[in-house]
Amino acid sequence: MNAVAVQQSLDRQVLILAPTGKDGTLIEGALKAAGVSGRRCASIDEVLDGIEDEAGAAVIAEEALNASGLAKVMASLSVQPPWSDFPILLLARSGAASDTVARTLQALANVQVIERPTQVGELASAARIALRGRQRQYQIRDSLEALAERETQLRESDRRKDEFLAMLAHELRNPLQPIGTAADVLRTHGESRDAVGYAADVIDRQVRHLSRLLEDLLDVSRITTGKIVLRREPVEICALARRVADGARAWFETRAHKLEVDIDCEEAWVDGDPARLYQILSNLLHNAAKYTPEKGEIRFKIRVDAMSAHVTVEDNGVGIDAEVLPHIFELFTQADRSLDRSAGGLGIGLRIVQKLAELHGGQVAAESDGLGKGSTFTMSLPTIPAPHRAASPSVAAPEAGAPLRILVVDDNLDAAMTLAMVLELNGHKVDTAHDGLEAIQRAREFGPDVVVLDIGLPGASGYDVARAIRAEPALAGVRLVAVTGYGREEDRRRCEDAGFDLHLVKPLEPSVLLESLVG
Numbered sequence: 001m002n003a004v005a006v007q008q009s010l011d012r013q014v015l016i017l018a019p020t021g022k023d024g025t026l027i028e029g030a031l032k033a034a035g036v037s038g039r040r041c042a043s044i045d046e047v048l049d050g051i052e053d054e055a056g057a058a059v060i061a062e063e064a065l066n067a068s069g070l071a072k073v074m075a076s077l078s079v080q081p082p083w084s085d086f087p088i089l090l091l092a093r094s095g096a097a098s099d100t101v102a103r104t105l106q107a108l109a110n111v112q113v114i115e116r117p118t119q120v121g122e123l124a125s126a127a128r129i130a131l132r133g134r135q136r137q138y139q140i141r142d143s144l145e146a147l148a149e150r151e152t153q154l155r156e157s158d159r160r161k162d163e164f165l166a167m168l169a170h171e172l173r174n175p176l177q178p179i180g181t182a183a184d185v186l187r188t189h190g191e192s193r194d195a196v197g198y199a200a201d202v203i204d205r206q207v208r209h210l211s212r213l214l215e216d217l218l219d220v221s222r223i224t225t226g227k228i229v230l231r232r233e234p235v236e237i238c239a240l241a242r243r244v245a246d247g248a249r250a251w252f253e254t255r256a257h258k259l260e261v262d263i264d265c266e267e268a269w270v271d272g273d274p275a276r277l278y279q280i281l282s283n284l285l286h287n288a289a290k291y292t293p294e295k296g297e298i299r300f301k302i303r304v305d306a307m308s309a310h311v312t313v314e315d316n317g318v319g320i321d322a323e324v325l326p327h328i329f330e331l332f333t334q335a336d337r338s339l340d341r342s343a344g345g346l347g348i349g350l351r352i353v354q355k356l357a358e359l360h361g362g363q364v365a366a367e368s369d370g371l372g373k374g375s376t377f378t379m380s381l382p383t384i385p386a387p388h389r390a391a392s393p394s395v396a397a398p399e400a401g402a403p404l405r406i407l408v409v410d411d412n413l414d415a416a417m418t419l420a421m422v423l424e425l426n427g428h429k430v431d432t433a434h435d436g437l438e439a440i441q442r443a444r445e446f447g448p449d450v451v452v453l454d455i456g457l458p459g460a461s462g463y464d465v466a467r468a469i470r471a472e473p474a475l476a477g478v479r480l481v482a483v484t485g486y487g488r489e490e491d492r493r494r495c496e497d498a499g500f501d502l503h504l505v506k507p508l509e510p511s512v513l514l515e516s517l518v519g
Helices: 003-010 021-033 044-052 067-077 099-107 120-188 193-224 237-254 274-290 349-359 413-425 436-446 462-470 489-498 510-516
Strands: 013-017 037-040 057-061 088-093 111-116 233-236 258-263 269-272 297-304 308-315 363-367 375-384 405-409 429-433 450-453 479-484 502-505
Touching (some): 013 021, 021 057, 057 120, 067 099, 099 111, 111 120, 193 349, 233 237, 237 258, 237 274, 237 297, 269 274, 274 297, 274 375, 349 363, 349 375, 405 413, 405 436, 413 510, 429 436, 462 489, 479 489, 479 510, 489 502, 502 510
Parallel strands (some): 013 037, 013 057, 057 088, 088 111, 258 297, 405 450, 450 479, 479 502
Antiparallel strands (some): 308 375
């Protein structure tokens, strides 16, 4: 019998204390005949032990409850939790004004006196009522415990939320300082190529960092609301891993890390979203670089067996405390896990990794021997047969076209003007507009080849502008590119329905936009 079954049988059991074994046997037999489980006790101490074991009720003959015994019962029941009121059925002599009965009724709250000679039906009925009452008490206990546990969870969640908001403010402020300083350098030392180059590199790095924070926050929101949509296709994971490793080397160079790449496979295919798989591997490598002190060592390897591809990232960094390890994939655990408080981060990247891996039918696990002893993260994904690839005719790469006429529409003047500047420096002719109605009029007058269009505009939304342009016969061949802060899957669908050719999410690297202009 398992522990739960044992507990259930105990809380439905009636303890029996009678002055003689014969009386106890008779009472036990009478209860059993009525379908009630009884257990004879030899002493008041055994009854108290049964109460501790969470029995359901007790039948006690008054002869067995002397002053000493009553004192023990009172002492035991006086420390019951608030939800508990243990029921006692006291068998008393008929017609006698017993001092024991009087003392018991005065000392204990939940006592029912049953006079002898006792009818079996009366005793059994009283026992069943007592057991039902005790069952309700246990239900109240369980509810109170569940509420207390929930309150503890809410308090912990609230604490971690407050820590997260403080960390978020810290992480958002950090990039703003070097960006502001770099802008000052450009204002005061714009004639120096070295100063301009350095300032541009600083701004670029910090904007990339802010973009990563923003995307992580949006991904957590999408995961929480179940709005992550995978664009599945056969993905060759070994080649993807090599691209991730090549793209990650810059992070490792900034901290003088040594990255060892051990991809022991020629070809292995998985069914997944290549962008999301790239994100998973990139996050794991970024996590290792972040939590490994300078000049550390990180190993990135892939092993493939008959059923799965296993990607492992090992580092000799700060490690994970044994108490934190079981919670490492929960949200906002960053602040507790690292010896290196300068590592930063919002504590959400590993949660994203875990959930994305699960959406791909895989799993991710973390190992560490403790603080200061490094960490190992392993993601496993089911493999699929290699897809059949039909030969396709070679297509010549498109040649760079003539300068384009581009209309940039954004209600943020700085965003519009800086993007226009980049496009003009690349040889294009550019005009700008800053609200929806102006954008429609400028498109008619300017006759652009491409409209780079924000969505959240005053006057008329980007969707309205796109529909208006598509309705103009003279603008039928215009390429519409949405550059917006709205990046959800439903936003992409709305852009497509409105007539956009491409949906790009802010903050946008100019090189991405320039490449898209000829698409």
